[in-house]
Structure formats: structure tokens, C-alpha cells
Amino acid sequence: MKDLGALRDFLGVEVACSFEGDYLDDPEKYRCLVARLIYLSFTRPDLAYAVHILSQFMHAPRVDHWDAALRIVRYLKGNPGQGILLLASFNLSxxxxxxxxxxxxxxxxxxxxxxxxxxxxxxxxxxxxxxxxxxxxxxxxxxxxxxxxxx
Known part of the structure; x- marks a missing residue:
């Protein structure tokens, strides 16, 4: 085998690679914030899907992932008291x-x-x-x- 470098064309098709967004300088802050959101999603099922998507980018978070995590924090700040209410009812079905x-x-x-x-x-x-x-x-x-x- 021989390394020919970066892929430029394949079967007559030109290949261009681009990376959307910049990587975070300090990904540890992102990991810490998403870990806290994961913990919080135990009592806030409305966050579960969004936090699930953000947790897929823990290894290499980008600036737009950080912005999305901050949007969730702003949502939480604007909607306090939206957690689960466990009622003391006799219905145990x-x-x-x-x-x-x-x-x-x-x-x-x-x-x-x-x-x-x-x-x-x-x-x-x-x-x-x-x-x-x-x-x-x-x-x-x-x-x-x-x-x-x-x-």
C-alpha cells in the first residue's frame, strides 16, 4: 500500500473537504456543562432529546455545539418549575x-x-x-x- 495524501478525486468526481464551524479551545467546559445537563435531564424529560444530541459531540465539540448548550441553559432559566411532579395518588397502574x-x-x-x-x-x-x-x-x-x- 502507498499513501497518496489527501483525497482529491475519486472515479472522476472531485472531492472537497470542509469542516463547518471552529473547534472549541477548551472542550472541558463543554463536557462539564453537558454532563450537568445529562444529570438534570433525569427530572426534566423535555431536555432529554436535545441533551442526547449534544452528548454525541463530547469528543470534539465545536462553537455551534457550545451555543446550543447555552440555548438550553437559557431555556432552563426562562422556564423554572417545569420538572416532574410526582403525585401522591392511589392509582398504581x-x-x-x-x-x-x-x-x-x-x-x-x-x-x-x-x-x-x-x-x-x-x-x-x-x-x-x-x-x-x-x-x-x-x-x-x-x-x-x-x-x-x-x-
């Missing part, structure tokens, strides 16, 4: 909901799955997650979502 979005990740074409479990009218567990494989149909995605919710 367990119910769950799940949903999925087929091939919604623009980077990997993987599907997103989310589920939530209620005890009475109070949420006790939830999780948004990108599926491990690329599914061939929306039915397969829904089946995987239901399987994830029942585990």
Missing part, C-alpha cells in the same frame, strides 16, 4: 408509551426511539435513543421501539 422516527438521523440514517413509563399519572422512566442498526422499514423501527420499552 403502570402504563407505557413508545414512539420512533424512521431514519431521522441525517448523519447515519439510523432511527430514533423514545419511550416513557408512567406510574399512575407520574412519569417514572423514559429514554430517547438512537437505534444501533439502520432499519429497512418503519414497521421494523416501531417493533424495535416496543421491544426497547418493554425491557
Amino acid at each position: 403502570l402504563s407505557g408509551w413508545c414512539d420512533s422516527d424512521w431514519a431521522s438521523c441525517p448523519l447515519t440514517c439510523r432511527s430514533l426511539t423514545g419511550w416513557i413509563v408512567f406510574l399512575g399519572s407520574s412519569p417514572i422512566s423514559w429514554k430517547p435513543k438512537k437505534q444501533h442498526i439502520v432499519s429497512r422499514s418503519s414497521v421494523e423501527v416501531e417493533y424495535r421501539s416496543m421491544a426497547a420499552a418493554t425491557l
